[in-house]
Amino acid sequence: MSAVLYDVPGPRARARNRILNVVVVVILLAVIGWVVYRLNETGQFEGRRWAQFQYKSIQEQLLTGLLNTLKAAGIAAVLAFLFGAVFAAGRISDHKILRVPATFVVELFRAIPLLILMFFFYYGSLQFQLGISPMWAVVLGLTLYNGSVLAEVFRAGIAAVPKGQREAAYATGLRKNQVVRLILLPQAVRAMLPAIVSQLVVLLKDTALGFIITYNELLYVAKQMGGRLEFGFPYIPTYMVVAIIYIGLCSLLSVFARYLEGRTRRNRKIAPGTTLPAVTEAGGAGATGADDS
Template sequence: MSAVLYDVPGPRAKARNRIINALVVLVLLGAVAWVIFRLNQTGQFESRRWAQFQYTAIQNELLDGLLNTLRAAGLAAVLAMLFGAVFAAARISDHAVLRAPATLVVELFRAIPLLILMFFFYYGSLQYQLGLSPFWAVVLGLTLYNGSVLAEIFRAGIAAVPKGQREAAYATGLRKNQVVRLILLPQAIRAMLPAIVSQLVVLLKDTALGFIITYNELLYVAKQMGGRLEFGFPYIPTYIVVAVIYIGLCSLLSVIARWLEGRSRRSGKGGPSPEAAEKAMAPEATL
């Protein structure tokens, strides 16, 4: 008996896979134990290095850094989604005057490292006195880079919808923008959702690059907290706390994504909603 892409493992293969999995788990546990041992040997778990987190002022500093991180990530996510939607629409346009420049912009900003974009906006603003704050340098850099990636995700998602859906929609007399908006996009959004959420997680984590241009986000606050002599320079404990916060935020995004995906599956099997189909087939839609 075989599957589509590979042979179903037999009893010996299953036993061998279990042994390999157990060995991998043991190696990982050993690596984690060794890291914890080394941290303990270097005094990273001493109470003095963790004492600062019990003070309200320190907690407020972390909260301010977290809010600044969420503020930059939230605004950049909205702008990146709008950027991606506009340029994805331009890339699938029938008019070369729209398609060619959009392709150039998307490929350009996908190829430029995000940190260079932040440097460009921050130091360019300082040199030419444009008045951009570190916050806007971070937001604009995140928007251009992640928006270009999202534009390609949107374009690929729409292109992945079966060709018969387009042909059937065009046969009813719908224009291209109506086909995309009413027929293709409702189906494509379900397939695109995991990739979109994955890119938003990347965007959230990339806000940490803002500490290089002195944006007062979570990592910048952690760097300042870790350099305090009275607590024995608690860099490692502080970065552990910040890492846990980032893991929590990313896990929350993943949970929301799974909820949205489950909700979309319950609402339909991948086709357009009944309301969209009825609207698309209405006589005035073809005018």
Template sequence: MSAVLYDVPGPRAKARNRILNVIVLLAVAGVITWVVLRLNDNGQFQGRRWAQFQYAAIQRELLTGLVNTLRAAGLATVLAMLFGAVFAAGRISDHKWVRMPATLVVELFRAIPLLILMFFFYYGSLEFQLGLTPFHAVVFGLTLYNGSVLAEIFRAGITAVPKGQREAAYATGLRKNQVVRLVLLPQAIRSMLPAIVSQLVVLLKDTALGFIITYNELLYVAKQMGGRLEFGFPYIPTYFVVAVIYIGLCSLLSMLAKYLEGRSRRSRKTTAPPVQIEESTAA
């Protein structure tokens, strides 16, 4: 008995896979235990290093960093989605004079590292006195990089819709923008949603690069908190707390994506078929 891509494992293969899984789990558990013991030997779990988190002022600092992270990520998400939609439309245009520049812009900003874009806006603003703050540099960098990636995701999702859908829409007399907006895009969104959410998770995490240009986000706040002598330079405990915050934010995004995907499936199943009206024949 075989599956589509590989042979179904037999009893011996299944037993061997179970043994390998147990070995891998034990190895991972061993590495985690070793790391925890090493941190404990170095005094990273001492109460002194964790005491700062009980103070309201420290909690407000973390909250300020979290708000700044969400503010930059939220604005960059909106701008990146708009950027991606515009340049994805340009990439699928029938006009070469539109398609070629859009392709050039997308490929250019996909190839430039995000940190270089942030440096360009931040230090370029200082050089030419443009008045851009670290917040603007972070948002513009995130928008250009992630917007170009989203543009490619949108383009790939639209072109992946079966060709028959496009031809049937044109046969009804719709123009291209109507075909894309009314026929292709609603079908493509369901397949694009996981990739879009994955890219937005990357965008959220990439806000941490803003600490290099002194943007007061979570990682920048954590670096300041970890350098306090009175608490024994609690870098690792502080980074643990910040990591948990990032994990929680990314998990919320993933849960939202699953909810939207499930809702789209339910709406598709419950959508009533079009009612066909039969013409009555004259007696």
């Protein structure tokens, strides 16, 4: 008996897999236990190092860093989506004058490390007195890098739709923009959604690079909090708290993605008898289900 991609394991193989799974879990637990032991031995769980989190001013400082992180990530996500949509449209254009520059821009900003983009806007602004704040240096860097990646995601998602779908749509008289908007995009969204959410998680985490250019985001706040002598330089406890916050934010994004995916599946259920829109000779949209007689 075999599956599509591999042979179904027999009794001995299943037993061997179970043993390997148990061994991996034991090793993982041992590593976690050793890390916890070392942290405890070095005094990282002492009350003194965690005492700062009970103060309201510290909590407000963390909240300010979190809001700044979300602000930069939110603005950058919207701009990256717009950037990606525009340049993905350029990349699939039939006109070379649009396709070549769009391809060049996407490949260029995908190849440049994100930190260099942030440095370019921040230090370039300081040198030429452009007035770009650290927040906008972070946002612009995130927009160009992640927008270029999203442009490629959108292009690949549309290209992944079976060729017969576009041919059938063109046969009904639809123009290219109508084929993309009405036929290809609705089908490509589900395929693109995991990659889009993954890129949004990357974008959210990459806001942490803003601490290098003094943007007051979550990691920058954590660095300041960890350097307090009166609490024994609690760098590790502070970074552990910040890591938990990032994990929570990324988990919320994943939950939201699953919700959207479920809604997309429900909305794609087409009622019996539904037909594709067609274009009349005058250029308007018409129904394709008309009788030939």
